[in-house]
Amino acid sequence: MAIPNLNTRATPKPAAKSLWQEIWKARWCYVFMLPSLILTGMFTFYPIFASWYFAFLDWSGFTASKTFVGLANFQEVMGDGLFWGAFRRSFIFMLVSVPLQMLLSLIVAIILNDKALKLAPFFRTMFFIPVVTTTAIVGIVMSFIFSPFNGPINRILVNAGILSRPIDFLGSADTALWTVIGVFVWKWFGITMIYWLASLQTVPADLYEAARLDGAGRWALFRYIIFPLLVPFAIVILLITAVGSLNVFALVQTMTGGGPFYSSEVMEVYIYRTAFGTGGGGSVPRLGYASAAGVFFGLAVMVITLLQGLAVRGMRARRAS
Amino acid sequence: MATTSVTSKRPNWMKARWWFTGSRPRLVITSLILLPICFFWIYPFLWTVSAALKSNGEIFAGLGLVPQKLEWSNFARAWTQAHIGRYFLNTVVITASSVAIVVITTSMMGYVLGRYRFPGKRIVIGILVATVFLPQGYTIIPVFELINGLGLSGSLLGVILGTSGGTPIIFILLFTGYFSRLPHELEEAAIIDGAGFFRVFWQVMLPLSRPIIATVAIMQTLQAWNDFLLPLVLTLARPDLRTLAVGIYAFRGEFFVDWSGMAAAATITILPIIILFLFMQRYFVEGIAGAVKQ
Numbered sequence: 001m002a003i004p005n006l007n008t009r010a011t012p013k014p015a016a017k018s019l020w021q022e023i024w025k026a027r028w029c030y031v032f033m034l035p036s037l038i039l040t041g042m043f044t045f046y047p048i049f050a051s052w053y054f055a056f057l058d059w060s061g062f063t064a065s066k067t068f069v070g071l072a073n074f075q076e077v078m079g080d081g082l083f084w085g086a087f088r089r090s091f092i093f094m095l096v097s098v099p100l101q102m103l104l105s106l107i108v109a110i111i112l113n114d115k116a117l118k119l120a121p122f123f124r125t126m127f128f129i130p131v132v133t134t135t136a137i138v139g140i141v142m143s144f145i146f147s148p149f150n151g152p153i154n155r156i157l158v159n160a161g162i163l164s165r166p167i168d169f170l171g172s173a174d175t176a177l178w179t180v181i182g183v184f185v186w187k188w189f190g191i192t193m194i195y196w197l198a199s200l201q202t203v204p205a206d207l208y209e210a211a212r213l214d215g216a217g218r219w220a221l222f223r224y225i226i227f228p229l230l231v232p233f234a235i236v237i238l239l240i241t242a243v244g245s246l247n248v249f250a251l252v253q254t255m256t257g258g259g260p261f262y263s264s265e266v267m268e269v270y271i272y273r274t275a276f277g278t279g280g281g282g283s284v285p286r287l288g289y290a291s292a293a294g295v296f297f298g299l300a301v302m303v304i305t306l307l308q309g310l311a312v313r314g315m316r317a318r319r320a321s
Numbered sequence: 322m323a324t325t326s327v328t329s330k331r332p333n334w335m336k337a338r339w340w341f342t343g344s345r346p347r348l349v350i351t352s353l354i355l356l357p358i359c360f361f362w363i364y365p366f367l368w369t370v371s372a373a374l375k376s377n378g379e380i381f382a383g384l385g386l387v388p389q390k391l392e393w394s395n396f397a398r399a400w401t402q403a404h405i406g407r408y409f410l411n412t413v414v415i416t417a418s419s420v421a422i423v424v425i426t427t428s429m430m431g432y433v434l435g436r437y438r439f440p441g442k443r444i445v446i447g448i449l450v451a452t453v454f455l456p457q458g459y460t461i462i463p464v465f466e467l468i469n470g471l472g473l474s475g476s477l478l479g480v481i482l483g484t485s486g487g488t489p490i491i492f493i494l495l496f497t498g499y500f501s502r503l504p505h506e507l508e509e510a511a512i513i514d515g516a517g518f519f520r521v522f523w524q525v526m527l528p529l530s531r532p533i534i535a536t537v538a539i540m541q542t543l544q545a546w547n548d549f550l551l552p553l554v555l556t557l558a559r560p561d562l563r564t565l566a567v568g569i570y571a572f573r574g575e576f577f578v579d580w581s582g583m584a585a586a587a588t589i590t591i592l593p594i595i596i597l598f599l600f601m602q603r604y605f606v607e608g609i610a611g612a613v614k615q
Contacts, residue, residue: 026440029442035426036493044487051462114348118348126362129598130362140570194609194610254570287466
């Protein structure tokens with residue numbers, strides 16, 4: 001076995017060498033990348049392109065025949081009120097859960113970042129526990145916790161005199177989506193808190209000291225010292241949290257199944273329902289149609305992410321000038 | 322809450338010896354506020370474990386968490402009648418296999434990306450980074466079709482492959498970062514001893530990356546154990562291949578009045594992962610913090 005350019009970083013690259021020689025010399029590198037590239041190719045890249053292809057088909061899955069129907073699926077998606085409902089709810093989900101999750105976890109992270117707080121590791125562990133638990137199980141358990149029939153939450157609220165009679169949190173169209181959002185924030189709170197804690201630990205301790213010696217108040221310390229240092233992390237955390245808020249299938253499906261009357265149906269549930277025909281009423285699975293909905297929604301998310309990125313860049317440029 | 326957070330910081334005029342005594346009341350108050358919050362935070366899990374040990378009539382009878390009499394039969398009933406035993410085995414097989422596949426493939430990939438320069442490397446890294454933020458739920462239809470097309474829809478192998486192929490890009494980046502920081506003298510000695518490319522990796526570099534292996538293995542365990550959409554879709558036609566998450570979801574549809582049996586099944590699912598987390602917390606936290614720092 002030959003050793004490919006092991007020390008290339010230490011020694012300057014020899015100029016007179018053809019590309020093929022370099023590739024041949026590094027052949028083991030390509031062999032090592034192969035298994036991973038095959039897996040990502042199959043389960044990440046192929047699906048992205050295949051979704052586009054399926055979106056132009058009338059296809060009910062398995063061995064059923066695929067008929068090319070052009071833009072018909074997209075036209076139908078545009079005219080479907082349930083699609084727009086799910087579309088709107090997915091964005092409501094994101095716009096409500098992301099700020100809530102980021103702000104609350106930042107507050108707790110700042111509290112727990114205090115080294116003098118002896119119980120901080122214990123609190124951190126407690127806040128993190130929901131993150132590691134199986135989402136589908138959490139959803140099922142929560143459907144009992146929020147049950148109107150003597151479920152613990154209703155019992156506590158009624159016993160405390162806050163409610164006169166139990167609320168059907170998951171069974172009424174007014175509260176179902178909000179309850180799921182609340183549980184979602186609770187479930188993933190811990191992960192955002194860890195992101196914040198990791199970011200806070202990059203703030204050098206002597207900065208605090210220097211600020212204190214200058215007589216900076218606590219709010220000033222946060223506003224002028226910690227906050228600016230957190231901004232680059234905050235952008236990454238925002239992105240991760242926003243993408244996370246689109247991955248809600250397990251929780252919504254197990255808590256409400258999108259109901260009642262589609263009032264909590266988000267995009268992933270809509271896609272699942274139309275693709276695999278589990279909406280009841282003996283509906284036929286429509287993989288082509290569901291792909292069109294997914295592709296359209298994916299595009300919308302991408303455009304919004306790009307706009308967000310441009311806005312952030314614009315803001316920075318203005319601040320710099 | 323916000324004021325508590327800020328007030329718990331030591332005032333600047335306090336010298337080191339006042340550090341402890343001076344700020345103690347504030348810290349005690351902070352702790353006293355946080356303790357009940359933490360109790361309510363994990364209350365749903367306490368409720369689940371308690372319900373798993375109660376009789377069906379007792380669960381919704383009151384708020385007390387301590388059962389009158391421990392009903393261990395709930396577990397036996399869930400394990401056999403609701404097939405939780407089989408689902409447990411399926412989940413263990415899927416999780417263990419996907420961890421093995423993911424650790425091997427991502428460590429190899431991260432190794433060459435972290436330590437070698439070769440044509441096309443920047444393109445590979447660029448493409449990988451671009452897909453980190455791709456939501457998983459929107460690719461389920463092609464994955465479903467692919468597994469069917471490969472003829473794997475009737476076996477656990479399909480679920481294993483799908484679970485392994487889902488999200489390992491961040492793991493690759495963790496390995497890349499770690500390997501690129503190791504000193505070059507390490508493998509030079511091995512090469513002088515006549516070790517080839519593969520042996521340098523297997524005998525020198527891989528053992529050194531144990532902390533990252535642990536982090537990746539634990540994160541993938543979490544991912545595989547808790548996955549729902551993929552196993553749900555892949556086992557629609559094969560109930561015997563269900564994982565715990567999918568099985569208990571189906572359980573609710575079939576035995577919807579057996580709350581204690583369901584709570585027992587839920588406990589069987591979440592307790593192992595919580596225990597794993599409590600013992601391996603450091604690696605969980607490092608894996609997650611690594612995502613931000615990359």
